[in-house]
Amino acid sequence: MTPQPTGPAQSALNAIDTVFRLESPRVIAGVARIVRDVGIAEELAQDALVAALEQWPRDGVPDNPGAWLMATAKHRAIDLVRRRERYARKLAEVGRDLEAAGPHLDEPSALHDPDDIDDDLLRLVFTACHPVLSAQARIALTLRLLGGLTTPEIARAFLAPEATVAQRIVRAKRTLAAKAVAFEVPYGPDRQARLNSVLEVIYLIFNEGYAATAGDDLLRPALCEDALRLARQLAGLMPKEPEVHGLVALLELQESRAAARTGPSGEPVLLKDQDRRRWNRLLITRGFTALGRANALSPGAPGPYALQAAIAACHAQAYSYEETDWPKIATLYALLAARSPSPVVELNRAVAVSMADGPEPALEIVDRLATEPALRDYHLLPSVRGDLLRRLGRTAEARAEFERAAGLARNERERGLLLRKAAASEE
Amino acid sequence: MPRYLSMVRLDESTVPAEGPSPELMQRMGDLLEEITKAGVMLDTAGLMPTAQGKRVRWEGGELSVTDGPFTETKEVVGGYALMQCKDMAEAVEWAKRFLKMHEEHWTVTCEVREIQEG
Numbered sequence: 001m002t003p004q005p006t007g008p009a010q011s012a013l014n015a016i017d018t019v020f021r022l023e024s025p026r027v028i029a030g031v032a033r034i035v036r037d038v039g040i041a042e043e044l045a046q047d048a049l050v051a052a053l054e055q056w057p058r059d060g061v062p063d064n065p066g067a068w069l070m071a072t073a074k075h076r077a078i079d080l081v082r083r084r085e086r087y088a089r090k091l092a093e094v095g096r097d098l099e100a101a102g103p104h105l106d107e108p109s110a111l112h113d114p115d116d117i118d119d120d121l122l123r124l125v126f127t128a129c130h131p132v133l134s135a136q137a138r139i140a141l142t143l144r145l146l147g148g149l150t151t152p153e154i155a156r157a158f159l160a161p162e163a164t165v166a167q168r169i170v171r172a173k174r175t176l177a178a179k180a181v182a183f184e185v186p187y188g189p190d191r192q193a194r195l196n197s198v199l200e201v202i203y204l205i206f207n208e209g210y211a212a213t214a215g216d217d218l219l220r221p222a223l224c225e226d227a228l229r230l231a232r233q234l235a236g237l238m239p240k241e242p243e244v245h246g247l248v249a250l251l252e253l254q255e256s257r258a259a260a261r262t263g264p265s266g267e268p269v270l271l272k273d274q275d276r277r278r279w280n281r282l283l284i285t286r287g288f289t290a291l292g293r294a295n296a297l298s299p300g301a302p303g304p305y306a307l308q309a310a311i312a313a314c315h316a317q318a319y320s321y322e323e324t325d326w327p328k329i330a331t332l333y334a335l336l337a338a339r340s341p342s343p344v345v346e347l348n349r350a351v352a353v354s355m356a357d358g359p360e361p362a363l364e365i366v367d368r369l370a371t372e373p374a375l376r377d378y379h380l381l382p383s384v385r386g387d388l389l390r391r392l393g394r395t396a397e398a399r400a401e402f403e404r405a406a407g408l409a410r411n412e413r414e415r416g417l418l419l420r421k422a423a424a425s426e427e
Numbered sequence: 428m429p430r431y432l433s434m435v436r437l438d439e440s441t442v443p444a445e446g447p448s449p450e451l452m453q454r455m456g457d458l459l460e461e462i463t464k465a466g467v468m469l470d471t472a473g474l475m476p477t478a479q480g481k482r483v484r485w486e487g488g489e490l491s492v493t494d495g496p497f498t499e500t501k502e503v504v505g506g507y508a509l510m511q512c513k514d515m516a517e518a519v520e521w522a523k524r525f526l527k528m529h530e531e532h533w534t535v536t537c538e539v540r541e542i543q544e545g
Binding site: 015019063148226236286 | 467527
């Protein structure tokens with residue numbers, strides 16, 4: 001730790017950094033409603049930050065720093081729009097919006113109406129996660145604009161060169177502008193698809209962190225927390241959407257196991273071997289609460305995220321792997337397979353069936369997946385098959401499957417685990 | 428993103444007899460909603476006065492139980508907030524916003540502590 005220079009100016013600088021990171025999503029969202037372009041909105045938010053860096057150390061931090069940043073950025077946005085109007089008639093529509101928003105522009109109090117801010121944030125969420133963008137671009141833009149992560153932070157978390165991520169963000173903003181993507185919350189036939197796109201982005205961010213076992217760079221597991229925070233924010237913005245609560249429930253429950261997922265030297269610890277006393281009770285409770293909300297909003301018709309959360313909830317309720325309600329989990333996987341079929345869901349269903357009804361019926365499910373192109377290089381398919389064969393006493397075949405799985409595993413620690421299983425399968 | 432426990436400490440003798448003003452309660456409610464919507468607040472509550480509390484102590488191999496109020500402690504914990512923040516600076520920023528809600532006659536301390544993980 002280097003000693004921090006103290007004094008009012010330095011403490012103002014530290015406060016600016018923190019306040020800006022907290023407020024920037026809302027400022028960008030508020031400004032984007034005026035200029036209708038998230039790229040320009042982000043630049044104007046940065047301008048407000050520069051103004052704060054000039055003024056706060058000199059005049060002190062304002063009473064409501066968020067409102068100050070918002071007002072400063074919005075005034076610059078309005079100036080920009082007016083300048084554009086003078087130069088370009090084609091922006092007349094923005095002018096009409098400005099007329100409609102007339103009182104907003106001159107009343108400082110109206111600059112910070114919480115309901116307005118929520119609406120603007122939601123528009124920003126749907127814009128950053130718009131399907132015209134690739135999944136990678138949506139992820140980068142969402143973490144940058146809504147998660148408050150810097151480009152270097154995103155690059156490190158995704159093990160990508162900084163220039164690549166920076167370029168990705170620039171291109172994403174250009175695409176949104178070029179395709180004239182409306183800065184709005186979708187209501188109508190495509191709303192569900194658009195919402196799914198948002199949920200998927202948050203889920204992908206979480207999984208990126210979840211799949212990375214504790215390594216040298218703690219930023220990767222931190223992605224789980226960034227995703228969870230985004231999901232919790234979304235639940236605050238869209239309290240009536242069951243699948244938003246379903247996603248929150250799933251992530252809270254998954255995250256509740258974080259401390260137990262790695263051993264002393266960072267090796268992965270499988271669910272059945274985890275010390276359940278290390279599961280976080282608070283997150284489990286929060287997961288159950290969110291799942292309750294999801295089920296109450298869509299009784300009898302749980303969506304895919306709520307179903308996955310219900311499966312995670314079964315694990316959270318069991319004191320040990322053996323005491324898990326496997327028949328219920330197998331049923332939930334069957335529902336999930338019917339709702340949104342995928343080879344990975346089928347593979348997970350096979351594991352649950354093997355615990356509920358034994359290895360034989362499970363092996364039938366797994367063998368049907370043998371020709372599935374999506375699973376061709378997926379190490380968990382031979383790994384699960386090896387487990388089932390071992391339980392059926394077909395040890396030589398089991399060994400071959402574990403070795404195949406080890407050859408496919410991309411993570412060094414998982415490979416070691418599978419090779420140990422291969423060696424142990426014929427003992 | 429670490430978790431932080433903010434313990435709200437106050438001198439019970441300076442707390443107004445009628446409790447927090449309705450305006451303060453309103454401002455607190457708004458702020459709580461904001462912190463929750465930011466995905467930060469995990470759990471928060473106020474505590475009953477220490478007059479209704481007990482201290483259970485282990486010393487020299489003996490247990491003892493003392494009834495409140497705890498007058499020998501100047502500032503006692505009157506509430507808590509459990510938050511998940513990017514860093515200590517963010518946790519402190521939320522604590523500042525919480526404290527600024529109070530009228531000038533209040534003396535309140537937020538002791539912000541990072542939770543040990545793992």
